[in-house]
Amino acid sequence: MRSTTKILALSATAALALSGCGGGGGESGDGSQLTFASYGSEYQDAQNDSLLTPWAEEAGVTVTNDSPTSYPRIAQMVDAGQVTWDVVDTEPFYPVANCGTYVEELDFSNIDTSQFPEGTWSDCSIPFAQYATIMVYDAEQFAQAPQDFEAFFDVEAYPGTRLVPNWAGGGALEVALLADGVAPEELYPLDLDRAFAKLDTIRDHLQFWDTSSESQQALEDGTVDLALVWSGRAYEAELNGSTFEPVWQDALLAWASLSIIKDSPNLEAAQSLIEYAAQAEPQARFAERQPYSPANLEAQPELDEVQEKYNVAAPEVQDQAIVTDVQYWADHNDEANEAWTAWSTS
Amino acid sequence: MHTSARWSALLLAPAVLLVAICFVVPIGSIVLRSFTEPELGLATYERLFADPTTLRVLGRTLLVALGAVGLCLLFGYPYAYLMTLVGPDMRAVLMVLVLVPFWTSLMARTFAWVSLLQRDGPVSALLAFAGVPGVTLLGTAAGVMIGMVQILLPYMVLTLSTTLSRIDRGLLTAAQSLGANRYRTFFQVYLPLSLPGVFAGSALVFILALGFYITPQLLGSPRESLIAQVIGVRVERLVDFAGAGGLSLIVLLTTALCLAAAVLAFRPVRAMLGQGGDRR
Known part of the structure; x- marks a missing residue:
C-alpha cells in the first residue's frame, strides 16, 4: 500500500504544480x-x-x-x-x-x-x-407611429409583444417611469417599486433579451411587435431587412x-x-x-x-435624448439587479 | 485478493485525482468564499434566505426536475420495454434512435427548439392546423419542459433498458400459467423487477435536470428561470462570488437530501415487494 500512497502523493503534487503555475507571470x-x-x-x-x-x-x-x-x-x-x-x-x-x-x-x-x-x-x-437604447416598432403592424414610451404600455392602441432587456440597467426601468409620467429631470434616483408596478401592467405582453444578438434576431424574424433595443442593433436589423422603425423621443443615451x-x-x-x-x-x-x-x-x-438615420450624435437626437445617470447606476447596480431578478423570476 | 485491491487503488488514482482537481477544489474554494466573504460567518446565507428569489427559484427547480423525471418515465419506460420485445436488428435501430441526440450538441438542439417553438413557427402552425390557433410555446413552462425532456430522455431509456433486458421473461409466463392476468403479471412481477432501473434512471435525470442552464435560458422566459440561471446572474451581473458559492452549496445539499430521502423511501418499497429484481 505504501508505494500506492507515494505515487498518489507524487502525482498529486505534479498535477497541482501544473494547474497552479499555468497562470503565473502574465505579461512582460x-x-x-x-x-x-x-x-x-x-x-x-x-x-x-x-x-x-x-x-x-x-x-x-x-x-x-x-x-x-x-x-x-x-x-x-x-x-x-x-x-x-x-x-x-x-x-x-x-x-x-x-x-x-x-x-x-x-x-x-x-x-x-x-x-x-x-x-x-x-x-x-x-x-x-x-449609442442609445430606443423604442422600435414594427411599421408593417402599426400604421400610426408611436410618439413616446406611453405607447409602449398601451396594449389597446399598440397590441402585441414587447421585447425588453433582461437586466436592471438595460433601460426598462427608466422607460417605465417616463411612461408613468416622471419628468426626465426627476428620473434619478429611480423609484424601483413604481417602475416594477408599471411594468406589471404589461407583464403578460413582455419578452426579454439577454444578448443584443437575440434582440436583433427578434426584429429580423418579426417575433415581437415593439422593442427596447440598442440603436446599433436596430440599424443592423434594418440592413438585414427588418420592418422596424426607431422612435427617438427620450432615447436613453449610453456609451x-x-x-x-x-x-x-x-x-x-x-x-x-x-x-x-x-x-x-x-x-x-x-x-x-x-x-x-x-x-x-x-x-x-x-x-x-x-x-x-441611426446617428446618435446628430443634434436632433441629442436634443431629445436622456443621458443615463452613471453615478446612480454605479451606486445602485447590485441592489437594482437583485430587485430585477426577484421581479422577473416571479 | 490483497494484491488486486492494491492494483485497483492504483488504477483509481488518476480518476480520483481528476475529480479532486476538477471538482472538489473549485467547488470547495467557491463554497469557502461563501463563509469567509465579506467576513467569517453565515452572513451570506442570511442574505440569500432573506432574498425571496432564492427559495422560490429553488422550489421551482425541484418541481421542474421532478416533472422531467415523470415525463421521462412516461415516455422512456414503454420505449425501453419495447426494446426488450423486438429482435436484435430492430433493437439496434431503436438504440441508434435514442443515441442520435447524444451526437448533436445540446446548444444546437436547443436552438433547433427555439426555431420550432417560436411565434408562427412549425409547432405553432401545426397546433393551428389542429384547431388551436395562436399558441406560442417559446417562452413558456411547456416549452422549457419539451426541450428538457428531449435532452434527458436518452439517459432514462439507456438506464432502464439495461435493467429491463435482464428481467427473465420466463417469470411472466410462469405468473400467467399460475392464473395471474396481464395487469397482475405486470404490476406484481415485472414492475417490481424493473424498480432498480426506474430508481437509477430517475435519480440520474433528476440530478441532471437540477443543473439545467442553457435550455431554460433559451426556451423559457425569466418566469421559468432555474437555480443555475440565478447563480449565473450572481456571478455575471453582481460579481457576487460569495452569494454564488452559497447558492451552489444550497443546491448541492438539497440534491443530497432529496436523494437520501428517495433511497430511504425506496428501501421499504423494495422490501415489501420482496427483494426486487437486482441480484448482483
Missing part, C-alpha cells in the same frame, strides 16, 4: 505589448481596424485581443494579482463604480474632455462611442467606455492607447464601420443614409 511589462478586452465579433474587429492597429503601429506595441469583457473575470485577476488584461471596454457604470479598485485612475493631462458630452467621462474612463485594468502590467502603453482613443479621428473611423456614433463630437465621420 516592458511596454511592448498590450491586451485589449472587448465584446467580440464585428464590434471588436472594427475597434481593431479603427483604433488598435493604427495606434499599435505608431507606438510599436503588439496588441493581443480577448473577449468578452467579463466583470467577474476582472475581479478574479485583480484579486489574485495576476492581471492579464490592460485596456477594457465596459458599460459606463463599471469604471465609475470600480474606480481605483478594479480600474486605474487616468491621467487627463493629454486628454481633451471638452468635446465629450457632459457626464460621459469619469476619473477612470473615456467614452469611445455613443462604450474604455478603462485601464487596475495593476495593468503595461500601464504606460495602456495610457497611451486611451489618449489615442479619445481623439476625433479613430472615433470617426470607428463610426464609419459600426453603427455607433463618435463620443468626441469633433469627429466628422462620413455616413451613408442608413447610418445617418
Whole structure:
C-alpha cells in the first residue's frame, strides 16, 4: 500500500504544480505589448481596424485581443494579482463604480474632455462611442407611429409583444417611469417599486433579451411587435431587412467606455492607447464601420443614409435624448439587479 | 485478493485525482468564499434566505426536475420495454434512435427548439392546423419542459433498458400459467423487477435536470428561470462570488437530501415487494 500512497502523493503534487503555475507571470511589462478586452465579433474587429492597429503601429506595441469583457473575470485577476488584461471596454457604470479598485485612475493631462458630452467621462474612463437604447416598432403592424414610451404600455392602441432587456440597467426601468409620467429631470434616483408596478401592467405582453444578438434576431424574424433595443442593433436589423422603425423621443443615451485594468502590467502603453482613443479621428473611423456614433463630437465621420438615420450624435437626437445617470447606476447596480431578478423570476 | 485491491487503488488514482482537481477544489474554494466573504460567518446565507428569489427559484427547480423525471418515465419506460420485445436488428435501430441526440450538441438542439417553438413557427402552425390557433410555446413552462425532456430522455431509456433486458421473461409466463392476468403479471412481477432501473434512471435525470442552464435560458422566459440561471446572474451581473458559492452549496445539499430521502423511501418499497429484481 505504501508505494500506492507515494505515487498518489507524487502525482498529486505534479498535477497541482501544473494547474497552479499555468497562470503565473502574465505579461512582460516592458511596454511592448498590450491586451485589449472587448465584446467580440464585428464590434471588436472594427475597434481593431479603427483604433488598435493604427495606434499599435505608431507606438510599436503588439496588441493581443480577448473577449468578452467579463466583470467577474476582472475581479478574479485583480484579486489574485495576476492581471492579464490592460485596456477594457465596459458599460459606463463599471469604471465609475470600480474606480481605483478594479480600474486605474487616468491621467487627463493629454486628454481633451471638452468635446465629450457632459457626464460621459469619469476619473477612470473615456467614452469611445455613443449609442442609445430606443423604442422600435414594427411599421408593417402599426400604421400610426408611436410618439413616446406611453405607447409602449398601451396594449389597446399598440397590441402585441414587447421585447425588453433582461437586466436592471438595460433601460426598462427608466422607460417605465417616463411612461408613468416622471419628468426626465426627476428620473434619478429611480423609484424601483413604481417602475416594477408599471411594468406589471404589461407583464403578460413582455419578452426579454439577454444578448443584443437575440434582440436583433427578434426584429429580423418579426417575433415581437415593439422593442427596447440598442440603436446599433436596430440599424443592423434594418440592413438585414427588418420592418422596424426607431422612435427617438427620450432615447436613453449610453456609451462604450474604455478603462485601464487596475495593476495593468503595461500601464504606460495602456495610457497611451486611451489618449489615442479619445481623439476625433479613430472615433470617426470607428463610426464609419459600426453603427455607433463618435463620443468626441469633433469627429466628422462620413455616413451613408442608413447610418445617418441611426446617428446618435446628430443634434436632433441629442436634443431629445436622456443621458443615463452613471453615478446612480454605479451606486445602485447590485441592489437594482437583485430587485430585477426577484421581479422577473416571479 | 490483497494484491488486486492494491492494483485497483492504483488504477483509481488518476480518476480520483481528476475529480479532486476538477471538482472538489473549485467547488470547495467557491463554497469557502461563501463563509469567509465579506467576513467569517453565515452572513451570506442570511442574505440569500432573506432574498425571496432564492427559495422560490429553488422550489421551482425541484418541481421542474421532478416533472422531467415523470415525463421521462412516461415516455422512456414503454420505449425501453419495447426494446426488450423486438429482435436484435430492430433493437439496434431503436438504440441508434435514442443515441442520435447524444451526437448533436445540446446548444444546437436547443436552438433547433427555439426555431420550432417560436411565434408562427412549425409547432405553432401545426397546433393551428389542429384547431388551436395562436399558441406560442417559446417562452413558456411547456416549452422549457419539451426541450428538457428531449435532452434527458436518452439517459432514462439507456438506464432502464439495461435493467429491463435482464428481467427473465420466463417469470411472466410462469405468473400467467399460475392464473395471474396481464395487469397482475405486470404490476406484481415485472414492475417490481424493473424498480432498480426506474430508481437509477430517475435519480440520474433528476440530478441532471437540477443543473439545467442553457435550455431554460433559451426556451423559457425569466418566469421559468432555474437555480443555475440565478447563480449565473450572481456571478455575471453582481460579481457576487460569495452569494454564488452559497447558492451552489444550497443546491448541492438539497440534491443530497432529496436523494437520501428517495433511497430511504425506496428501501421499504423494495422490501415489501420482496427483494426486487437486482441480484448482483
